[in-house]
Amino acid sequence: MMNSLNEIARFLTERDNFVILTHQYPDGDTLGSAFALCRALRKMGKRSRVIVNGVFSKKFQYLAAGMQEQDFNYQTVITVDIASVSLLGELKAEFENIVDVSIDHHAMNTSFAKMTYVDPKAAANTENIYKLIKILGVEIDREMANCIFTGLSTDTGCFKFTNVTPDTMRIAADLMELGCDSAEINRIMFDTKSMARIRMERAVLNTLTTHCGDKIAIINSTLAMEKETGAEDADMDGIAAIPRQIEGVVIGITIKEKGEKHYRVSVRTLSGYNAASICSKFGGGGHHAAGGCSIDGEFDEVKEKILAAAKEELFGK
Amino acid sequence: MMNSLNEIARFLTERDNFVILTHQYPDGDTLGSAFALCRALRKMGKRSRVIVNGVFSKKFQYLAAGMQEQDFNYQTVITVDIASVSLLGELKAEFENIVDVSIDHHAMNTSFAKMTYVDPKAAANTENIYKLIKILGVEIDREMANCIFTGLSTDTGCFKFTNVTPDTMRIAADLMELGCDSAEINRIMFDTKSMARIRMERAVLNTLTTHCGDKIAIINSTLAMEKETGAEDADMDGIAAIPRQIEGVVIGITIKEKGEKHYRVSVRTLSGYNAASICSKFGGGGHHAAGGCSIDGEFDEVKEKILAAAKEELFGK
Numbered sequence: 001m002m003n004s005l006n007e008i009a010r011f012l013t014e015r016d017n018f019v020i021l022t023h024q025y026p027d028g029d030t031l032g033s034a035f036a037l038c039r040a041l042r043k044m045g046k047r048s049r050v051i052v053n054g055v056f057s058k059k060f061q062y063l064a065a066g067m068q069e070q071d072f073n074y075q076t077v078i079t080v081d082i083a084s085v086s087l088l089g090e091l092k093a094e095f096e097n098i099v100d101v102s103i104d105h106h107a108m109n110t111s112f113a114k115m116t117y118v119d120p121k122a123a124a125n126t127e128n129i130y131k132l133i134k135i136l137g138v139e140i141d142r143e144m145a146n147c148i149f150t151g152l153s154t155d156t157g158c159f160k161f162t163n164v165t166p167d168t169m170r171i172a173a174d175l176m177e178l179g180c181d182s183a184e185i186n187r188i189m190f191d192t193k194s195m196a197r198i199r200m201e202r203a204v205l206n207t208l209t210t211h212c213g214d215k216i217a218i219i220n221s222t223l224a225m226e227k228e229t230g231a232e233d234a235d236m237d238g239i240a241a242i243p244r245q246i247e248g249v250v251i252g253i254t255i256k257e258k259g260e261k262h263y264r265v266s267v268r269t270l271s272g273y274n275a276a277s278i279c280s281k282f283g284g285g286g287h288h289a290a291g292g293c294s295i296d297g298e299f300d301e302v303k304e305k306i307l308a309a310a311k312e313e314l315f316g317k
Numbered sequence: 318m319m320n321s322l323n324e325i326a327r328f329l330t331e332r333d334n335f336v337i338l339t340h341q342y343p344d345g346d347t348l349g350s351a352f353a354l355c356r357a358l359r360k361m362g363k364r365s366r367v368i369v370n371g372v373f374s375k376k377f378q379y380l381a382a383g384m385q386e387q388d389f390n391y392q393t394v395i396t397v398d399i400a401s402v403s404l405l406g407e408l409k410a411e412f413e414n415i416v417d418v419s420i421d422h423h424a425m426n427t428s429f430a431k432m433t434y435v436d437p438k439a440a441a442n443t444e445n446i447y448k449l450i451k452i453l454g455v456e457i458d459r460e461m462a463n464c465i466f467t468g469l470s471t472d473t474g475c476f477k478f479t480n481v482t483p484d485t486m487r488i489a490a491d492l493m494e495l496g497c498d499s500a501e502i503n504r505i506m507f508d509t510k511s512m513a514r515i516r517m518e519r520a521v522l523n524t525l526t527t528h529c530g531d532k533i534a535i536i537n538s539t540l541a542m543e544k545e546t547g548a549e550d551a552d553m554d555g556i557a558a559i560p561r562q563i564e565g566v567v568i569g570i571t572i573k574e575k576g577e578k579h580y581r582v583s584v585r586t587l588s589g590y591n592a593a594s595i596c597s598k599f600g601g602g603g604h605h606a607a608g609g610c611s612i613d614g615e616f617d618e619v620k621e622k623i624l625a626a627a628k629e630e631l632f633g634k
Contacts, residue, residue, distance in 0.1 A: 191562055
């Protein structure tokens with residue numbers, strides 16, 4: 001059952017005491033959606049708070065800047081950028097059966113809430129939140145604009161990916177006119193790397209090998225490297241994109257040691273080569289351009305297996 | 318003497334046999350401006366060609382896709398994205414005194430042409446070209462849209478920098494609706510690195526040192542590295558941005574060996590620290606956020622000198 005943003009706006013107007021849930025491992029879009037909506041509801045004179053579902057990364061804390069704690073018994077539950085209750089993680093037990101409103105941009109949204117709005121064409125869920133706040137009649141201030149912009153920018157790789165639409169760009173333009181700190185947000189998100197990340201990039205670049213006339217490139221990381229560089233999960237973000245970025249490479253492979261003789265393999269391809277089909281040979285999956293699988297064994301063996309599968313994809317079977 | 322885009326449009330409508338000049342070391346904005354305007358003038362039934370002022374990099378050649386050679390004696394000379402005749406490089410002797418129209422976005426444009434339009438608020442000069450083509454009444458096709466988008470995207474670091482305005486975003490939205498290959502252009506410009514560049518990144522990351530509680534970071538490249546990695550000038554683009562991108566670093570320094578005991582130093586800073594003032598101690602200059610200078614001597618000596626100057630800036634004099 002899909003609802004319109006108008007229906008959801010009417011419902012929110014009638015209710016109070018909101019709790020807004022982000023998905024586990026919260027990113028810029030789920031956090032931006034939650035804090036923008038929370039700020040808008042408060043501007044309407046309602047009580048509202050966000051439950052950050054996991055670590056509230058330091059780089060995102062400006063989203064909550066200046067907000068007071070509000071303590072109340074919640075009456076209305078909203079989820080943002082959450083396609084299914086499994087993404088509620090530790091909040092699942094308490095909330096899975098009582099979500100009132102789900103606002104999302106994933107086509108596979110399982111309609112677990114009483115009311116659901118999904119626009120799969122929205123590059124970021126904050127596009128939906130922007131439209132909802134407009135309907136609610138709340139004036140978007142600079143802080144809300146920063147929240148909305150953060151979703152747009154982080155979910156599109158700074159307006160780089162194929163998901164960007166004219167709508168995305170025009171909403172960003174509106175937000176800039178509302179005083180949002182667009183360039184500073186972009187700098188924090190896309191022009192800043194932790195020292196651990198820099199060390200990890202150096203380490204994985206030292207493992208780079210290329211094959212089949214430089215059409216396939218492979219890098220790998222080890223547990224020892226993680227220890228040595230101090231890299232945590234957040235620092236590994238985007239590492240898997242590196243080998244495919246090399247000019248001429250059409251299949252990029254990243255092999256990450258997860259445990260003894262246990263490896264996680266990420267595959268990225270240019271159009272014309274199917275990452276999911278390479279990964280499916282090892283029980284994995286994914287999309288055309290990006291896939292993943294787990295392979296167990298000695299490292300050299302694992303590398304040989306995934307390379308063989310990549311060659312099959314490259315040359316046809 | 319500034320002219321309006323309307324005046325320039327009227328002039329172009331009356332003339333024919335156009336030659337459009339790009340600046341030396343042509344980038345995406347000057348090339349995008351030139352080919353968009355050239356295509357528009359041809360659609361008006363006029364003869365027009367672009368002179369690419371230097372190497373026409375392979376990655377930009379789609380800008381000229383499908384265009385026929387046109388041979389004619391030129392009657393009207395246009396420069397795009399050129400602030401002064403010195404940027405004409407090898408074309409200076411032939412053209413410096415006969416430029417009819419200069420369309421530019423640099424505030425320091427020296428008004429060397431008979432007619433000049435400068436909008437320093439335009440993030441890219443293709444914003445001006447977009448507006449001019451609209452006034453000329455030419456329908457923007459997909460190829461023109463690709464040219465205009467290329468300028469927008471390359472001059473803003475994929476819509477990341479502080480120069481982006483709401484106008485930039487809205488023009489990009491319009492171009493996407495006109496069918497431009499925005500995501501593919503962004504991939505080519507921002508998601509592709511040459512193998513030599515990857516090798517060079519690895520090499521310079523191996524030289525990384527940090528100082529003053531990781532607030533200053535220094536990398537360096539040597540002539541031997543350039544030889545070993547095969548890196549050319551184009552591969553070195555953006556290398557100077559690396560040290561400042563590290564989280565916590567406020568002054569990033571790149572020391573590039575140019576010859577025996579001869580070094581080029583690039584400084585990048587976060588706001589609050591003045592790169593130009595660091596570089597001016599060695600006869601260099603620049604802006605608040607980016608500066609450069611040359612220092613001669615043994616490498617260790619050069620590094621010590623620039624580090625001392627950076628420390629002065631960091632701690633105040």
